[in-house]
Amino acid sequence: MLRVTLANLRAHSGRMVTTALAIVLGVMFVTGTLVFSDTLDDALGAQVKGSAEEYSAIVHTERTTEEKQPELPRQTLDDIESLPEVGSAAGVVHGDAPLIGQEGQAVGSMSTAGLSASEDTRHSTMAEGELPTGPDEAALATSSADVTGFGVGDEVTVLDAEGREHTFTVTGLLDLGVDPELSYRGAVAFTEDTAHAMTGIDGYSEIDVTGAPGYTDSEVRDAVAEVTPGDAEVLTGAELGARLAESAGAETELITTGLMLAGAVSVIVAGIVISNTFAILLAQRQREMALLRCVGAGRGQVLRGVLFEAGLVGLVSSAVGVLAGIGVGYTGVVLGADALGVGDSAASLVVGPAAIAVGLVAGTGATVVAALVPAVRAARIPPLAALRDSAAQGAERGTSTVRVVLGAVLGLASAGIATWAVRSLEDEPALIAVVAAGVVAFAGVVALGPLLVRALVAVARGPMRELGVVSGLAADNSGRSPKRAATAMIALTVGATLITGYSVISDSAEETLTNKLDEQFPVDYEISGQMSPHGFMAEVDPEVSRELAENPDVARVVRVRSSGAELEGPSVSAYFGGEVGTEVSAPVASGDLADLEPGSVVVHEDDAEGNEAGDEIAVETAEGEETFEIAAVTEGNTGLLGVTMDPDDFREHFPDVTQDQSVSIQGTEDVPADELRDTVMAAVADHPRLQVTSAVQMRQEFTEILDTLLLVVTAMLALSVLIAVAGVANTMALSVLERARESAMLRALGLTRGQVRRMLGVEAVVLSLIGTGVGIALGVVFGWAAGVALLDGLILSIPVPRIAGFLTAAVLAGLLASVLPGRRAARTSITRSLASE
Numbered sequence: 001m002l003r004v005t006l007a008n009l010r011a012h013s014g015r016m017v018t019t020a021l022a023i024v025l026g027v028m029f030v031t032g033t034l035v036f037s038d039t040l041d042d043a044l045g046a047q048v049k050g051s052a053e054e055y056s057a058i059v060h061t062e063r064t065t066e067e068k069q070p071e072l073p074r075q076t077l078d079d080i081e082s083l084p085e086v087g088s089a090a091g092v093v094h095g096d097a098p099l100i101g102q103e104g105q106a107v108g109s110m111s112t113a114g115l116s117a118s119e120d121t122r123h124s125t126m127a128e129g130e131l132p133t134g135p136d137e138a139a140l141a142t143s144s145a146d147v148t149g150f151g152v153g154d155e156v157t158v159l160d161a162e163g164r165e166h167t168f169t170v171t172g173l174l175d176l177g178v179d180p181e182l183s184y185r186g187a188v189a190f191t192e193d194t195a196h197a198m199t200g201i202d203g204y205s206e207i208d209v210t211g212a213p214g215y216t217d218s219e220v221r222d223a224v225a226e227v228t229p230g231d232a233e234v235l236t237g238a239e240l241g242a243r244l245a246e247s248a249g250a251e252t253e254l255i256t257t258g259l260m261l262a263g264a265v266s267v268i269v270a271g272i273v274i275s276n277t278f279a280i281l282l283a284q285r286q287r288e289m290a291l292l293r294c295v296g297a298g299r300g301q302v303l304r305g306v307l308f309e310a311g312l313v314g315l316v317s318s319a320v321g322v323l324a325g326i327g328v329g330y331t332g333v334v335l336g337a338d339a340l341g342v343g344d345s346a347a348s349l350v351v352g353p354a355a356i357a358v359g360l361v362a363g364t365g366a367t368v369v370a371a372l373v374p375a376v377r378a379a380r381i382p383p384l385a386a387l388r389d390s391a392a393q394g395a396e397r398g399t400s401t402v403r404v405v406l407g408a409v410l411g412l413a414s415a416g417i418a419t420w421a422v423r424s425l426e427d428e429p430a431l432i433a434v435v436a437a438g439v440v441a442f443a444g445v446v447a448l449g450p451l452l453v454r455a456l457v458a459v460a461r462g463p464m465r466e467l468g469v470v471s472g473l474a475a476d477n478s479g480r481s482p483k484r485a486a487t488a489m490i491a492l493t494v495g496a497t498l499i500t501g502y503s504v505i506s507d508s509a510e511e512t513l514t515n516k517l518d519e520q521f522p523v524d525y526e527i528s529g530q531m532s533p534h535g536f537m538a539e540v541d542p543e544v545s546r547e548l549a550e551n552p553d554v555a556r557v558v559r560v561r562s563s564g565a566e567l568e569g570p571s572v573s574a575y576f577g578g579e580v581g582t583e584v585s586a587p588v589a590s591g592d593l594a595d596l597e598p599g600s601v602v603v604h605e606d607d608a609e610g611n612e613a614g615d616e617i618a619v620e621t622a623e624g625e626e627t628f629e630i631a632a633v634t635e636g637n638t639g640l641l642g643v644t645m646d647p648d649d650f651r652e653h654f655p656d657v658t659q660d661q662s663v664s665i666q667g668t669e670d671v672p673a674d675e676l677r678d679t680v681m682a683a684v685a686d687h688p689r690l691q692v693t694s695a696v697q698m699r700q701e702f703t704e705i706l707d708t709l710l711l712v713v714t715a716m717l718a719l720s721v722l723i724a725v726a727g728v729a730n731t732m733a734l735s736v737l738e739r740a741r742e743s744a745m746l747r748a749l750g751l752t753r754g755q756v757r758r759m760l761g762v763e764a765v766v767l768s769l770i771g772t773g774v775g776i777a778l779g780v781v782f783g784w785a786a787g788v789a790l791l792d793g794l795i796l797s798i799p800v801p802r803i804a805g806f807l808t809a810a811v812l813a814g815l816l817a818s819v820l821p822g823r824r825a826a827r828t829s830i831t832r833s834l835a836s837e
Contacts, residue, residue: 008285018273018729019273019278019317020313020317021726022273022274022727023313023318023363023366023367024317024320024324025266025726026267026321026362026363026366026723027318027320027321027322027324027325027359027360027362027363028321028322029259029262029266029267029328029719030260030264030325031324031325031355031358032329033263033325033329034256034260034325034355035325035326035328035349035350035352035355036259036329037255037256037259037329038351038352039329039330040255041245044245045244051241052237052238053238055122055237056209056210056215056220056236056237057209057211057224057234057237058206058208058234058235058240059206059224059232060205060207060233060240071203071204072203072206072207072229072232073202073229074091074202074203074204076203076207076227077091077207079227080207080227083227084212085211085215085220086209086211086223086224087212087213088120088209088210089208089210090118090121090192090208091116091121091192091203091204091206091207092115092121092123092205092207092208093114093192093195093204093205094115094206095113095161095198095201095205096111096113097111097112097113097114097158097159097195098158098688099140099148099157099188100157104685105684105692106159107147108185108530109530109531110185110530110531110532111530111531111532111689112158113187113188114158114190114195115190116190116192116194116195117131117139118131118191118192120208120210122208123174123176124174125176126139126175127172127173127175128151129152129171129172131174132171132190132191133171133191134191135191136168136169138158138168138169138194139170139171139173139189140170140173140174140186140187140188141173141176141183141186141187141188142176143182144187144188151170152170152171155168155170156170158198159689160197160199160200161199161200163689165688168188174187174189181533209224217237217238218236220236221235221236221239262716262717262720265494265495265498265717265720268366269494269495269723270366270723271366271369271370272370272487272490272491272494272724273491273724273726273727274310274370275370275371275373275374275487276484276488276727276730277727277730277731278306278310278370278371278374278375279484280484280738281374281734282306282375282378286378286381289379290382290383293382299379302375302378303375303376303379306371306375306379307371307372307375309371310368310370310375311364311367313367314363314366314367315360315364318360318363318364322356322359325355325359326351329355330349403447403448403450403451404448406444408444409444410440410444411441411448413440414440414444417433417436417440418433418434418437418781418782420433421434421437421789422788422789426789430789433789434782435786438497438501438778442493442497445490445774446486449483449487449489449490450483450485451482452770453479453482453485454482456773457770460475460766461475461476461479464762464766470758471762474758474766475762477735477739477763478767481735484731485767488728489767489770491727491728491771492721492724492767492771492810493771494720494724494775495717495721495724496772496774496776496779496806497778497779497782498713498779499713499714499717500776500780500783500806501778501783502713502714502779502783503710503799504787504796504797505787507798507802508787508791508794509787509790509794510703510797511795511797512791512794512795514699514702515795516793517699518695523558523666524667524676524694525677526662526663526664526692526693526695527663527665527684527690527692528661528662528693538689538690539661540559540659540660540661540662540663542559542659542660544660544684544690545559545577545663548663548665548683551679553667553668553671553676554667554676555666556578556583557577557663557664557665558576558577558578558583559575559576559660559662559663559664560660560662560663561573561650561654561657563622569620569643570604570607570642571641572619572621572643572645572653573642573643573644573645573650573661574645574650575647576647579594580640580644581593582594586634586635586636586640587635587636588632589612589633589635591612592631592632593631593632595613596631596644596646597631599646600628600629600630600631601617601628601631601646601649602634603617603633603644604635604643605633607642608630608633611633612633613631613632613633614629614630615629616628616629616630617630619645621654622653622655622657628645635792636792636793677694680692721813724771725768725813725816726817728764728767728771728813729764729816729818729821731767732760732817733821733824735821736760736824736825740825740828744828744829744830747830754826757822757823758822760818760821760822761814761815761818761822763818764821765814765815766814767814768811768813768817769807769810769811771810772809776803776806776807780798784796
């Protein structure tokens with residue numbers, strides 16, 4: 001049997017090309033993901049460890065979410081430098097130093113960090129230029145330079161802790177590596193004295209220590225720990241480097257998980273293609289299997305022979321896929337080095353044993369498992385089948401009752417699970433239940449696949465016959481082997497379902513968020529202060545609001561004042577110039593927003609302590625605890641959060657709050673958009689720390705995020721679609737071999753070569769459209785259900801243009817899949833094909 005199996009592979013290796021391609025692509029994705037992850041983790045780890053391991057010990061403090069980062073006193077640095085175990089020590093100043101952009105406003109929604117940088121500290125790697133050495137010099141983080149357009153030699157304006165402007169000459173661009181905070185905020189680096197003056201911080205956030213000769217890092221660490229405050233942590237450089245490397249690895253975990261899920265989908269689709277290929281091949285070799293039984297081969301031998309064949313094809317293809325995956329993974333890191341923040345450190349390729357083992361096992365295992373059912377069927381072929389003529393070409397039997405019942409039960413179960421998830425569950429449990437319902441529904445489609453193919457082909461047969469003889473023949477051929485066609489279409493259905501589902505989620509989320517933005521932010525612009533990591537927000541001077549309110553281009557100005565984070569209870573806010581319930585709204589769980597008046601409050605459900613509208617609740621104010629009646633309870637994560645108070649009550653209970661937290665501006669109906677923007681920008685011109693955001697800008701930010709995610713998801717799933725298209729091509733190619741005499745007969749009756757190619761093209765298009773159409777239907781249903789699980793008040797939005805694009809792509813994919821099979825069928829000799837076997 002071994003010799004027979006190897007001989008078969010040598011004789012018919014061409015028929016395994018598409019199967020091998022499916023395995024190679026699937027394994028390539030999985031291996032590439034693991035190589036990408038390992039190489040990226042190693043590069044990030046080397047980068048962050050390299051900056052820390054140069055030091056014997058590092059003293060640092062941790063920031064809490066509510067407070068500023070604790071400072072290490074200057075005396076601590078003096079005490080450390082006096083230790084005999086210490087060769088040198090340098091403190092790092094880390095605070096806020098808002099950088100002013102070229103438009104005159106502070107850069108970013110969060111203030112730029114202000115750092116001290118010298119050759120004795122970790123943050124001293126220069127991408128370009130030199131470190132600052134004088135009081136009027138500064139270096140910019142590369143991220144800040146990219147955002148602002150400033151470069152070496154330019155003059156920049158930076159605000160100090162009191163908001164005063166200072167001008168500096170940029171001496172260089174600082175490479176801050178993969179620090180998440182500094183990469184997001186950006187940074188301006190100064191000399192130590194200048195950093196103290198600009199940030200208003202007298203101490204240090206970190207002290208980097210180099211040990212004296214003759215002392216180990218552990219000895220230096222222990223000695224330093226003896227003279228540092230109790231709220232500081234002292235680690236060796238290696239210990240901090242290991243912690244930073246672990247944190248950097250966690251940053252890549254989400255990327256790796258997403259890629260591995262897409263790789264798993266590709267392997268599953270490849271398995272479907274492989275199963276269909278072996279089913280067709282073994283059906284065509286039915287007489288061969290029966291002859292083997294006649295000459296003494298047992299069922300077990302036939303089964304083992306087929307599985308060995310599958311395993312050998314899987315192993316060889318997986319090996320090729322692993323090699324391709326190594327190249328793809330490394331290429332991904334190199335191409336994405338700048339975006340991922342690893343720079344040139346990505347040059348060290350890491351190929352772990354797990355990447356190779358997982359690729360080989362996944363590819364080979366998937367191939368053997370996919371071939372198992374066809375192999376069992378082949379082993380059951382009786383010896384007498386060898387006496388039958390054209391055994392493989394009999395028509396398929398009708399869909400069994402068991403298959404129909406199973407499909408119906410699975411469909412009902414899926415509908416029940418999805419309904420339960422949408423109506424009774426929330427958030428993550430609801431999403432998991434929807435995914436489970438989708439899996440059950442897909443199993444139902446697999447069971448009912450042949451029935452679906454028959455039904456859809458029957459619907460299309462009439463119109464297709466009206467298009468001519470060739471289209472009519474293609475329709476008949478599409479439905480003659482519904483099980484085979486169903487298996488081929490299911491591979492396409494997987495990709496179409498996932499891509500359509502995410503498209504529906506993305507479009508519905510965009511529509512929902514835009515609608516909520518229009519309801520709860522019915523303004524043209526919002527002015528707010530720049531944030532700081534410790535929670536501080538620059539406030540809006542009332543003069544800005546007064547200037548805007550007096551401008552004839554402005555119809556309405558709504559000011560928001562807040563108690564801030566000083567209170568133990570929830571924050572208390574008030575809206576000045578806007579009526580809560582009409583001009584300011586939010587989803588309501590109980591009561592009516594319009595009932596807000598002196599003596600009452602609106603409370604978010606998270607802070608209502610189980611109370612409802614009409615109940616009384618104690619609210620922490622600047623003067624102590626006061627009792628108010630609840631006018632309404634809001635819900636959801638947008639709109640009115642915490643406690644909302646009547647403006648008169650707010651003035652009484654928070655007399656010291658005289659600055660606005662934010663200001664919303666609504667222009668008059670006839671004011672041009674550019675004129676209104678000029679008016680708003682003129683009002684904040686003397687307040688550089690204020691941020692101006694437009695409603696259009698907010699919508700664009702939502703849209704850009706969702707569109708980017710959709711593009712990433714589509715790109716990751718594109719490989720599974722490519723494998724599915726290859727599966728359709730393989731099914732068509734094997735069908736051409738099987739129907740060689742039939743095609744020759746049609747040629748003899750007058751069909752031209754072009755008509756034969758067209759017939760196969762239409763047949764492939766029909767299969768592609770069926771698979772894609774079923775996937776689109778499933779994607780719309782379960783995309784909506786998943787959206788409901790993720791977002792309250794979801795507004796269903798079906799991306800019709802995008803779905804039309806999917807259908808167009810399905811037509812093109814079908815035509816592409818038919819090119820080689822059609823060419824082969826058209827070139828086959830009529831006389832040779834009609835000759836008796």
